[in-house]
Amino acid sequence: MTKEEIVILFQNKFGKETPEVYTAPGRINLIGEHTDYNGSFVFPGAVDKGITAAIRLNGTDKVRAYALDLSEYSEFGLNEEDIPTEGWAKYIFGICREIIKRGGKVQGFDTVFSGNVPLGAGMSSSAALESTYAYALNDMLNLGIDKFELAKIGQATEHHYVGVKCGIMDQFISLFGKKGHLVRLDCKTMEYEYFPFDPQGYKLVLLDTQVKHELASSAYNKRRESCERAAAAIRKNHPEVQFLRDADMNMLNEVKDVISEEDYKRAKYVIEETQRVLEVSDALKKGDYETVGKKMYETHEGMSKLYEVSCEELDFLNDIAKKSGVTGSRVMGGGFGGCTLNLVKDELHDQFIEEALAQFKNKFGYEPKVYDVVISDGARKL
Numbered sequence: 031m032t033k034e035e036i037v038i039l040f041q042n043k044f045g046k047e048t049p050e051v052y053t054a055p056g057r058i059n060l061i062g063e064h065t066d067y068n069g070s071f072v073f074p075g076a077v078d079k080g081i082t083a084a085i086r087l088n089g090t091d092k093v094r095a096y097a098l099d100l101s102e103y104s105e106f107g108l109n110e111e112d113i114p115t116e117g118w119a120k121y122i123f124g125i126c127r128e129i130i131k132r133g134g135k136v137q138g139f140d141t142v143f144s145g146n147v148p149l150g151a152g153m154s155s156s157a158a159l160e161s162t163y164a165y166a167l168n169d170m171l172n173l174g175i176d177k178f179e180l181a182k183i184g185q186a187t188e189h190h191y192v193g194v195k196c197g198i199m200d201q202f203i204s205l206f207g208k209k210g211h212l213v214r215l216d217c218k219t220m221e222y223e224y225f226p227f228d229p230q231g232y233k234l235v236l237l238d239t240q241v242k243h244e245l246a247s248s249a250y251n252k253r254r255e256s257c258e259r260a261a262a263a264i265r266k267n268h269p270e271v272q273f274l275r276d277a278d279m280n281m282l283n284e285v286k287d288v289i290s291e292e293d294y295k296r297a298k299y300v301i302e303e304t305q306r307v308l309e310v311s312d313a314l315k316k317g318d319y320e321t322v323g324k325k326m327y328e329t330h331e332g333m334s335k336l337y338e339v340s341c342e343e344l345d346f347l348n349d350i351a352k353k354s355g356v357t358g359s360r361v362m363g364g365g366f367g368g369c370t371l372n373l374v375k376d377e378l379h380d381q382f383i384e385e386a387l388a389q390f391k392n393k394f395g396y397e398p399k400v401y402d403v404v405i406s407d408g409a410r411k412l
């Protein structure tokens with residue numbers, strides 16, 4: 031939605047004074063999945079799909095908000111007990127509360143927002159929403175909060191008001207994204223490096239199964255608990271192991287008999303995935319996309335068999351990609367449904383998409399959605 035369009039929609043709801051307009055994007059992640067909360071590496075990029083919000087301070091201590099795409103309205107105060115009932119409004123409320131907890135003075139505001147990040151596709155529509163409001167309030171109220179802290183405010187919103195114990199990747203990239211660049215973030219030290227990403231001769235394309243699992247957030251939290259248990263067991267022998275990122279397979283094998291088989295599999299995946307991100311970084315620096323693609327397939331295998339966050343539909347798409355000679359393909363994001371990310375040679379692209387849609391429809395009765403990936407800028411004022 032353009033700035034002009036959202037301003038008009040705002041004025042239709044709240045009168046003719048002009049609001050400020052902000053936007054923040056969703057993301058893709060090339061590799062490094064379920065690694066962020068294990069203190070390891072991720073490799074995301076912001077996309078050209080996001081949330082756009084028009085906002086104006088209203089001189090009260092109330093927030094009045096319209097979710098335009100849902101035609102829903104919510105009004106809430108800024109105290110802890112004022113938590114709204116609408117799921118989407120909890121994100122905005124959470125951002126306000128987390129700013130207040132850090133000593134920021136939040137005032138009431140009127141707002142409307144709209145988005146085009148596909149919901150449940152693993153592209154972080156929720157981080158886009160959080161980052162839009164965190165960035166906007168910081169800017170409008172001159173709070174002077176740095177972008178890392180804004181990302182943490184978004185993450186804390188998920189932890190405390192949504193119930194997902196997520197890592198920092200999605201909020202980080204929604205704020206730090208840069209056109210044409212992926213970012214390798216070390217989630218332990220928070221050091222990051224921009225990598226220009228313009229693979230000549232290849233395209234990145236997402237295939238959205240549109241599968242959304244109801245229990246995805248509790249399953250996500252369980253994965254995190256498994257990792258923390260495995261890291262704690264290793265730490266008894268190796269006190270320097272703060273996160274699974276600090277461990278290797280030898281250390282994990284030492285505790286194989288004291289942790290559950292399930293925790294072992296989860297930890298094995300994370301240790302191997304950490305290695306893959308480093309190998310992909312080297313490959314990218316050399317422009318070696320064949321290696322990048324190979325690692326993507328390995329990640330899919332690990333997410334499917336060890337981490338168990340794939341599903342039949344995603345595995346099916348991954349299989350088709352492999353059989354069609356696609357360079358790399360894997361489930362992207364938290365999993366439990368959503369998209370596969372595919373690195374495809376230009377000359378294979380159209381034929382692969384056609385084949386994948388037809389075969390998928392034949393098996394599941396509907397076609398996956400197709401999104402081209404355009405790596406774009408992070409949160410900003412329009």
Ligand code: GLA
Pocket residue numbers: 062063064065066067154196197198199200363364365
């Ligand atoms: C979700 C979370 C992220 C990350 C990914 C998996 O998107 O919000 O923090 O853990 O899943 O890589």
